[in-house]
Amino acid sequence: MSPALALAAGATTLRSRLGQMLVAAGVLLGLVVGAAGVALTQVVELQNQVTVVHFDAITRADGAYVRLVDAETAVRGYALTGDTVTLEPFERAADSATTFASLADDSMARGFPDGAAQAARVAADAAVRWQDEFAEPLIEQVAAQGVESVTPEQIEAGRALFDAARSGVEAYLTELRQVRDQAGGELATWTTILSGAVVVLVLAALAVGVALWVLLRRWITAPVAALAADARAVSSGELSHPVVVTGPGEIAGLALDMERMRRTLVDQLDALEQSSREVAQAHELLTEQAEELRRSNRDLEQFAYVASHDLQEPLRKVASFTQLLQKRYGGQLDDRADEYIGFAVDGAKRMQQLIQDLLGFSRAGRGDGVQEPVDLADALAQAVDNLDEAVTGVNAQITADDLPVVMGERALLVQLLQNLVGNAVKFRHPDRVPQIQISAHEMGDSWELRCTDNGIGIDPQYADRVFLIFQRLHPKDVYEGTGIGLALCKKIVEFHGGRIWIDPAQEIGASIRWTLPAAPARDN
Numbered sequence: 468m469s470p471a472l473a474l475a476a477g478a479t480t481l482r483s484r485l486g487q488m489l490v491a492a493g494v495l496l497g498l499v500v501g502a503a504g505v506a507l508t509q510v511v512e513l514q515n516q517v518t519v520v521h522f523d524a525i526t527r528a529d530g531a532y533v534r535l536v537d538a539e540t541a542v543r544g545y546a547l548t549g550d551t552v553t554l555e556p557f558e559r560a561a562d563s564a565t566t567f568a569s570l571a572d573d574s575m576a577r578g579f580p581d582g583a584a585q586a587a588r589v590a591a592d593a594a595v596r597w598q599d600e601f602a603e604p605l606i607e608q609v610a611a612q613g614v615e616s617v618t619p620e621q622i623e624a625g626r627a628l629f630d631a632a633r634s635g636v637e638a639y640l641t642e643l644r645q646v647r648d649q650a651g652g653e654l655a656t657w658t659t660i661l662s663g664a665v666v667v668l669v670l671a672a673l674a675v676g677v678a679l680w681v682l683l684r685r686w687i688t689a690p691v692a693a694l695a696a697d698a699r700a701v702s703s704g705e706l707s708h709p710v711v712v713t714g715p716g717e718i719a720g721l722a723l724d725m726e727r728m729r730r731t732l733v734d735q736l737d738a739l740e741q742s743s744r745e746v747a748q749a750h751e752l753l754t755e756q757a758e759e760l761r762r763s764n765r766d767l768e769q770f771a772y773v774a775s776h777d778l779q780e781p782l783r784k785v786a787s788f789t790q791l792l793q794k795r796y797g798g799q800l801d802d803r804a805d806e807y808i809g810f811a812v813d814g815a816k817r818m819q820q821l822i823q824d825l826l827g828f829s830r831a832g833r834g835d836g837v838q839e840p841v842d843l844a845d846a847l848a849q850a851v852d853n854l855d856e857a858v859t860g861v862n863a864q865i866t867a868d869d870l871p872v873v874m875g876e877r878a879l880l881v882q883l884l885q886n887l888v889g890n891a892v893k894f895r896h897p898d899r900v901p902q903i904q905i906s907a908h909e910m911g912d913s914w915e916l917r918c919t920d921n922g923i924g925i926d927p928q929y930a931d932r933v934f935l936i937f938q939r940l941h942p943k944d945v946y947e948g949t950g951i952g953l954a955l956c957k958k959i960v961e962f963h964g965g966r967i968w969i970d971p972a973q974e975i976g977a978s979i980r981w982t983l984p985a986a987p988a989r990d991n
Contacts, residue, residue: 488682492675499671503664510661513654525643528587532636534559535594539629542602546622549614557602586642590635597632601625690718694725701729786812840986841877843870843884843916847905850885854892863892863901870907871914873983875963880983883959886952887979891920894977913965913982921976925969933969956981 537556544553601624608616693711700708710726789811796808847867851858858865865888873880888903895901904919925933934957960967960981970978 484682484686488679492678495671496668496675499664499668503661503668506657506661506664509657510654513650513657516650522647525640525647528636528640528643532633532640535632535636538602539597539625542605542625543622546605546609546614546617549609554606557606586635586639590632590639593628593632593635597625597628601628687718690722694718694722697722698725701725701732707733838874838876840872841875841880842872843880843907846877846881847884847888849881850888853881853885854889857889857892861892861895861901863895863903865903865905867905868907870905870916871909872986873914873963874986875983879959879962883956883981886956887918890952891918891922891977894922895920896922896976909985910982913984915980915982917970917978917980919973919976919978923977924973924975925977927969927971934967 534556537559541553541556545551545557601621605617605621605625697708697710701710708729710722710729789808793805793808793812844867847870851865857863884905888905891903892901899921902921905916906919907914907916909915933953935954956979957967960983964984965982967979967981970980972978
């Protein structure tokens with residue numbers, strides 16, 4: 468295993484690192500939030516006790532105490548004046564004693580200390596004694612005997628009873644205030660704790676944010692920046708610059724893949740350079756071969772010139788004198804001599820035809836002509852006119868569909884149609900009148916044409932051989948020819964950018980199909 472692969476395999480994944488970090492941050496924040504929640508609960512509860520429970524208890528106690536003082540003042544005023552109007556505050560405060568008794572029960576119900584409840588009971592008992600033993604008897608006495616019947620001793624005894632009630636009430640209020648102050652102290656303490664928890668929570672959040680920023684910078688930003696720098700170096704053409712494998716598992720794996728890609732590119736570049744060298748060598752070889760081919764073409768052209776002039780001239784003399792010998796001395800020699808002279812005449816004629824066909828084959832597709840739109844209907848008419856003697860001699864029926872206009876050299880296309888129609892006439896069936904059909908249909912930017920006859924046909928196993936030069940499927944004494952006609956057709960078609968083939972689906976006769984480029988549409 469390479470060092471880079473081992474590093475990537477052993478590196479902790481980014482997912483696990485982030486998971487551990489988030490768990491730690493969550494635990495820390497959870498503890499702080501929990502503490503803040505507890506403090507908030509305590510603050511809310513203590514605040515309710517201070518502002519609602521204790522405040523209500525003290526307010527009720529103060530109200531009862533004020534009513535009790537008003538009642539005592541009303542009784543003393545009635546004892547001095549005998550006016551019943553002065554007793555109204557006493558009548559309103561007649562339930563003060565029961566109020567203090569209910570406060571004792573309320574103190575126990577609200578969970579106040581036992582001292583507060585005990586003080587409330589003492590105050591209630593003292594208020595009841597003052598009311599039962601002084602206030603009500605004194606009111607009855609004044610009502611019955613008048614104010615003169617009230618003695619200073621009675622007033623002093625009433626004051627003593629009221630002082631006892633007042634002391635009880637003040638003791639109860641003191642207990643309530645102490646309980647309230649204690650709750651207020653706890654409230655202040657928990658408020659401080661809550662404030663501290665909020666501060667700690669804020670600081671913890673900031674610490675977690677800073678830690679996240681630092682760790683993400685170390686785990687992601689820095690490795691990705693280094694990886695990007697290596698990628699830019701490689702993409703700028705420094706393929707020898709290594710991609711350093713660093714960071715957590717995912718980034719290390721990505722860096723490792725990029726390093727492998729860089730090495731693959733280096734290997735492919737080396738292979739491409741090797742291929743380029745081989746292509747350059749092949750190009751040089753092709754250039755040499757092309758030059759050799761040009762020399763061969765020049766030699767062939769020279770040969771064609773010699774064949775058309777130098778070779779045909781003595782051949783014409785041989786043919787002429789042989790024909791003259793046959794005409795003048797035919798029948799004067801023995802039969803074998805006449806047969807030999809006939810062989811010589813036929814050989815000379817076939818040699819002349821072969822040389823002419825070879826010249827035509829070598830000149831076809833040399834690009835000497837002009838590429839122009841050619842109406843195939845006119846070209847077919849000229850080809851049939853050139854074959855008039857052969858067509859008329861066998862009463863061949865030649866029909867054609869609406870033929871298109873194609874791009875090409877007119878002379879070559881006339882030669883193509885002439886060879887195809889001539890082949891159909893030559894290889895006619897002895898028992899049928901030759902029928903030849905030329906058709907066409909459009910295929911995109913080209914035309915597919917078809918020459919169909921009812922002749923002897925072509926065996927499918929020879930469908931490719933018939934387009935080779937000098938290939939003959941029949942003896943020369945049965946069907947005359949040099950074996951160049953269809954080879955010349957193939958050369959003409961391929962020169963125009965098309966292809967030619969035998970249709971194997973034809974059951975009667977032969978069907979030759981080929982393609983030619985369509986002429987460009989003319990702008991109106």
